[in-house]
Amino acid sequence: MAFVALYVLLLSGEHADAFVCDQVSACIPVLRLARIRKKVLFYCHFPDQLLTKRESFLKRIYRLPLDWLEEFTTGMADCIVVNSKFTASVFKDTFKSLSHISPDVLYPSLNISSFETIVPADIADLIPKKKKFLFLSINRYERKKNLSLALEALHELRGRLDSHEWNEVHLVMAGGYDERVLENVEHYEELRSLATKLKVNDHVTFLRSFSDEQKISLFSNSVCVLYTPSNEHFGIVPLEAMYMRCPVIAVNSGGPLESVLHNVTGFLCDPLPTQFSEAMEKIVRDPLLKDTMGAAGRDRVMEKFSSEAFAEQLYQYICRLTQ
Structure with a gap:
């Protein structure tokens, strides 16, 4: 420098x-x-x-x-x-x-032009058929990102839904991954083991080092994004999600306090599985939230973060x- x-x-x-x-x-x-x-x-x-x-x-x-x-x-x-x-x-x-x-x-x-020019990828092979409620987590495979919160919230959500609703739910854990970084390798395996332990592995897809084309498709097909880090400096993922008209459930600390409007563009929760799963249940019970919160999120990004x-x-x- x-x-x-x-x-x-x-x-x-x-x-x-x-x-x-x-x-x-x-x-x-x-x-x-x-x-x-x-x-x-x-x-x-x-x-x-x-x-x-x-x-x-x-x-x-x-x-x-x-x-x-x-x-x-x-x-x-x-x-x-x-x-x-x-x-x-x-x-x-x-x-x-x-x-x-x-x-x-x-x-x-947010580099909005990149979202408009990228051709979405076919992600049919990543998501089982007949999944109506796709939740998405995007973050690096690092322990400080608290990705286990998303899996624990999914486990809690299972207890809130009947069997039919539960069968329509799926979570994609998409994250930056470098096999040369030991923490990435270890934490990826830790999360897979946790999903098995919680008996939600059939409802989770782990995606490593995804492409921009895949990311656009995931945003477009998701009903909500789970953003799990605490005390994040700012966090660009909530902006990307809101621009793609996708509600955000985030931890109520750090940057998301300033980007996500509670009950308007998503939900701000304590980093607890019970609170995250409660917000996820609201999305499942009222599918219109995807549209209303998504539209509010797009407007907020264009007004403050373009x-x-x-x-x-x-x-x-x-x-x-x-x-």
Whole structure:
């Protein structure tokens, strides 16, 4: 990042009105080397020091100067924006020396054009026939994503439905997967074992490293998306689901508190199987919720999370900096 920033300065730094720096703040001191002082906007998605584990003494020592550098260089920006109100609160708690700064919120946008140009794939081989209520979970196969909550909620839902209704229910667990990542491999097997233990394996399809074409088809055929992580920085999946007119059942913490409107575009629940299954039951009992919540979700994405909304807000920040 520092090298790229230096290259930009040498190539066209004098012609720029302002610099926008995304995620990595270490390049900000380089950008300030410009002969004619230029303003810098920094977009903080989440403090980097909170994304790395400190399991050993040596790792903690190694990270000390990097953590200090991140906080110091972040404070050098002329304007700081974050991706959610949740991240803004974490920013305050993490960067103690920057407590005088109150970052603005610039919500990420959804690349809507990609949803309109992709040709949906045939997913008939992924879903058993005569499944009227398809629930969808999309997330990486990582333990912190709490994917087991979706399986436990499905098990709870079974007790709420009669046999006919239950036979019409299916869950697709679609997730990012890399066989070189040990946690992905282990957690995938853990989830399969849990599904067997809960006796819902006949109602679950596990899909690894799905394509964009498959994702579009899954959204189109699902009655609801289950979003299980807690304290997610923002979360793009709820936006994708809402744009595809699919209600979202999400944990009532982190980014979904700002993207999902409870009882309007979906349901916000405690991370408990009973609460998730209760929301799932509402979708099954009242199929019209799919249409009403789906339409509200599409409207919300277009109003607050479209590329146009993002561009307009970013433009205002840049104008303010360069006045």
